[in-house]
Amino acid sequence: MTLPRIALIHFHLESNRAAPITTRSDFSAQRLIVGKDFARDLEEKPALASAGIRGFREEFGQFCPVPVFAAFAGAGGMIDGLFFDELIQVIRDQLPADVDGVYLDAHGACIATHDEDPDGTLISLVREIIGPDTPLAVTLDLHAHVSPAMIEGADFIAAYRTNPHVDQFERGQEAAAAMKRLLKGDKTGRALVRLPFIPPSTTQDTTRGPYARLMTEAIARAEHPIWNVSLCAGFSVGDSAKAGVNVTVTADTSEEALKTARKIGQSFWDARHEFQVNLTSIRDAVSMMSDMETARIYADVADNPGGGGRGNTLAILETMLDASVENALVGMLFDPDLAAEAVEHGVGAKFQAQFNRSESDVQSGHLTVDVEVVKLAKGPVDCRRGLYAGGQQDLGQCALLRCGSVFIIVTSIRRQLCDPAFVERFGLKIANFSTIVVKSRGHFRAGFDEFFTPDRVVEIDGPGLTSPELSRIDFTKTPRPILPIDSGVEWSSEAAGCVAGRN
Numbered sequence: 251m252t253l254p255r256i257a258l259i260h261f262h263l264e265s266n267r268a269a270p271i272t273t274r275s276d277f278s279a280q281r282l283i284v285g286k287d288f289a290r291d292l293e294e295k296p297a298l299a300s301a302g303i304r305g306f307r308e309e310f311g312q313f314c315p316v317p318v319f320a321a322f323a324g325a326g327g328m329i330d331g332l333f334f335d336e337l338i339q340v341i342r343d344q345l346p347a348d349v350d351g352v353y354l355d356a357h358g359a360c361i362a363t364h365d366e367d368p369d370g371t372l373i374s375l376v377r378e379i380i381g382p383d384t385p386l387a388v389t390l391d392l393h394a395h396v397s398p399a400m401i402e403g404a405d406f407i408a409a410y411r412t413n414p415h416v417d418q419f420e421r422g423q424e425a426a427a428a429m430k431r432l433l434k435g436d437k438t439g440r441a442l443v444r445l446p447f448i449p450p451s452t453t454q455d456t457t458r459g460p461y462a463r464l465m466t467e468a469i470a471r472a473e474h475p476i477w478n479v480s481l482c483a484g485f486s487v488g489d490s491a492k493a494g495v496n497v498t499v500t501a502d503t504s505e506e507a508l509k510t511a512r513k514i515g516q517s518f519w520d521a522r523h524e525f526q527v528n529l530t531s532i533r534d535a536v537s538m539m540s541d542m543e544t545a546r547i548y549a550d551v552a553d554n555p556g557g558g559g560r561g562n563t564l565a566i567l568e569t570m571l572d573a574s575v576e577n578a579l580v581g582m583l584f585d586p587d588l589a590a591e592a593v594e595h596g597v598g599a600k601f602q603a604q605f606n607r608s609e610s611d612v613q614s615g616h617l618t619v620d621v622e623v624v625k626l627a628k629g630p631v632d633c634r635r636g637l638y639a640g641g642q643q644d645l646g647q648c649a650l651l652r653c654g655s656v657f658i659i660v661t662s663i664r665r666q667l668c669d670p671a672f673v674e675r676f677g678l679k680i681a682n683f684s685t686i687v688v689k690s691r692g693h694f695r696a697g698f699d700e701f702f703t704p705d706r707v708v709e710i711d712g713p714g715l716t717s718p719e720l721s722r723i724d725f726t727k728t729p730r731p732i733l734p735i736d737s738g739v740e741w742s743s744e745a746a747g748c749v750a751g752r753n
């Protein structure tokens with residue numbers, strides 16, 4: 251029996267237009283691996299593959315993988331256009347026209363400096379190379395901005411259903427199941443409905459509140475002849491030309507798909523007033539920290555590296571040090587200079603730490619304080635809970651510093667603190683702290699829920715590039731009018747949407 255040859259592509263960047271441009275070196279520092287090297291990695295270090303690819307492989311069973319590239323940079327600014335063109339060239343060079351199928355694990359909210367829809371460009375190119383009859387299955391993040399080009403090129407689209415994201419592996423499995431049907435000759439129709447509504451990031455929790463209810467309703471509609479429903483929030487602070495809640499449906503026909511997408515879109519629109527932001531000021535949060543009896547986790551939601559935040563704003567830490575907060579941990583601050591300096595001084599050394607000496611973003615701030623180097627760490631961490639569970643993440647050179655009774659984790663790769671393993675690697679016990687401050691918008695919830703119930707979570711209103719207070723974002727490309735930035739926005743599901751594929 252000849253095994254099917256299925257090409258694998260992993261392209262992941264969530265673009266925040268306000269963040270510095272994401273370059274080749276940002277990808278190289280995280281994951282950029284092409285062709286044969288990607289094939290070798292799949293063989294020798296399967297845990298480094300994306301959860302989507304791991305899920306796809308597990309579900310599909312035996313096939314002959316044709317790895318094209320894996321390019322992962324988490325979240326950052328727009329992708330540098332020249333580098334994106336390089337990736338496009340890699341596809342032209344490495345993707346054989348005669349593969350039996352293609353699985354693309356993408357984020358779906360990338361912006362390039364010269365292209366508002368690079369995910370669509372990539373999908374269109376794959377389609378151009380493989381022709382109209384070879385299956386292309388795509389998985390996306392829940393924060394994706396799906397475009398007409400994406401539903402035109404892909405036979406099947408499945409976006410994460412969870413936020414915090416914990417179902418990437420399952421969506422990869424779902425893509426594999428769809429791929430099997432497509433390889434047998436089944437055809438699909440797709441539909442896309444976009445709403446002029448941006449739910450603020452902190453209101454997009456699928457474990458409780460309106461999004462949870464709407465997601466459950468949407469999933470219930472994924473019955474024959476519907477293959478999949480994808481209810482994407484979009485990336486609220488991305489300032490994408492494709493911004494807004496978007497519903498993508500894959501079905502036996504585009505007519506069925508559109509009917510279902512419109513129903514789901516209407517439900518979301520009807521619930522739009524339920525998506526309310528509820529943040530605590532830095533001052534109030536810091537005074538709560540003096541209550542040592544009640545352990546809490548405080549989320550610096552406005553400086554979330556997972557949304558392109560710099561991961562280094564100091565306003566909360568500064569206020570904590572001024573208030574002499576005790577028994578606290580703050581993480582993770584992205585500061586490669588400081589991490590390197592901590593290594594030079596060595597464990598046990600005390601020195602004057604200058605935070606953000608090379609940072610130019612005014613919201614980040616500067617701080618000089620006396621610290622002690624408690625511990626150093628380097629290399630990949632085995633992730634155990636939430637977003638990265640079961641995989642590995644490299645945080646680069648890291649240092650655990652102490653200032654008074656506040657422990658501070660410094661990293662040299664920008665990453666949100668969403669997995670307890672990032673703290674435990676230093677020998678620290680989460681349960682011993684009465685205050686944990688994390689730079690994360692929401693993914694920390696799935697990592698730290700074993701220590702903190704939802705009533706022990708405080709979302710802080712600080713400075714940064716990922717504030718859920720959308721009135722503070724300078725939107726330039728987002729289609730207007732759009733809620734909640736504008737008022738008097740009208741929308742009707744009956745006229746909404748576009749379709750592709752079998753009708």
Ligand SMILES: [Zn+2]
Pocket residue numbers: 391392393415
């Ligand atoms: Zn996401």
